[in-house]
Amino acid sequence: MSVAAASPPAGAAGADCDTAPAHELPAHEPAARNAGGLRNALTVDVEDYFQVQAFAGCVARADWDDFPARVEANTDRLLAQFDRAGVTATFFTLAWVAQRHPALIRRIVAQGHELASHGWDHTRADAQDLPTFRADVGRTRRLLEDTGGVAVIGYRAATFSIGARNAWAFGALEAEGYRYSSSINPVRHDLYGSLPDAPRSPFHPAGTGLWEFPMTTVRAGGRNLPCSGGGYFRLLPYRLFRAGLRRVNRVERRPCIFYLHPWEVDPDQPRIAGAGWKSRFRHYTNLRRTSARMDRLLADFAWGRMDTVFAGLLADPS
Numbered sequence: 001m002s003v004a005a006a007s008p009p010a011g012a013a014g015a016d017c018d019t020a021p022a023h024e025l026p027a028h029e030p031a032a033r034n035a036g037g038l039r040n041a042l043t044v045d046v047e048d049y050f051q052v053q054a055f056a057g058c059v060a061r062a063d064w065d066d067f068p069a070r071v072e073a074n075t076d077r078l079l080a081q082f083d084r085a086g087v088t089a090t091f092f093t094l095a096w097v098a099q100r101h102p103a104l105i106r107r108i109v110a111q112g113h114e115l116a117s118h119g120w121d122h123t124r125a126d127a128q129d130l131p132t133f134r135a136d137v138g139r140t141r142r143l144l145e146d147t148g149g150v151a152v153i154g155y156r157a158a159t160f161s162i163g164a165r166n167a168w169a170f171g172a173l174e175a176e177g178y179r180y181s182s183s184i185n186p187v188r189h190d191l192y193g194s195l196p197d198a199p200r201s202p203f204h205p206a207g208t209g210l211w212e213f214p215m216t217t218v219r220a221g222g223r224n225l226p227c228s229g230g231g232y233f234r235l236l237p238y239r240l241f242r243a244g245l246r247r248v249n250r251v252e253r254r255p256c257i258f259y260l261h262p263w264e265v266d267p268d269q270p271r272i273a274g275a276g277w278k279s280r281f282r283h284y285t286n287l288r289r290t291s292a293r294m295d296r297l298l299a300d301f302a303w304g305r306m307d308t309v310f311a312g313l314l315a316d317p318s
């Protein structure tokens with residue numbers, strides 16, 4: 001199976017999106033002027049500081065329960081921040097977290113956010129074979145639905161780990177009841193699934209009716225530059241980041257997808273022993289600035305849940 005779009009993403013390229021009522025904003029809203037009248041998708045990958053790929057080499061999964069858990073308190077900080085800003089978001093959540101913090105899952109749902117899947121325990125999608133992956137995403141979806149009491153239709157692979165080698169993952173997701181994935185970050189990166197030339201706009205992976213909503217990138221110099229959050233949001237000047245999102249909204253007329261992690265608003269998290277300089281730089285730089293930057297981002301653009309922002313596409317049976 002190829003990961004390429006089954007057909008040119010005509011309806012997926014944004015034309016359908018732009019006419020969907022869900023992301024058209026009243027012109028008098030300041031955020032609407034910034035974003036060309038579009039609403040963008042705000043997403044959170046709900047995992048704890050010791051579960052990230054950058055530390056996988058020095059933190060064994062079997063030891064996770066020995067670390068002080070901070071994901072619940074940090075996610076609550078984000079929930080409070082989103083509440084103050086009057087925005088809703090999609091929370092791609094590990095089953096591992098949902099099992100240990102079920103009340104948090106219910107608060108996410110009660111506050112109007114979308115509950116979605118980040119897999120069972122952050123095992124990379126491209127480190128699993130098809131039956132293992134299918135079992136992982138199936139039981140994660142069932143656990144999240146039982147815990148949250150709502151339907152779960154969205155999935156994001158750990159570390160954007162769907163690529164050319166494991167494009168079969170899309171068929172497995174569809175078979176397990178998912179409607180969309182947001183698992184491709186089409187940039188060059190040493191940890192992500194390697195698909196720098198994947199479509200930059202929503203598409204149906206070949207042979208499926210599933211939607212893939214790729215992370216936001218900006219075209220410059222013939223390359224895709226990352227503009228969807230994570231470490232780049234903390235490392236790059238805010239104005240540069242804002243300019244990238246504005247460009248996608250105003251010039252390409254497409255909604256953006258932004259993501260962050262609960263541990264990114266936690267400068268006091270315990271430091272992981274034995275991590276290399278690159279991992280430490282990626283994980284710890286500018287943690288103290290994230291909350292204030294998020295306040296600006298939430299004010300500068302209009303935000304919503306994935307299933308709302310892309311409601312027009314998800315309602316399209318083609």
Ligand SMILES: [Zn+2]
Nearest residue numbers: 045047158159
């Ligand atoms: Zn993750």
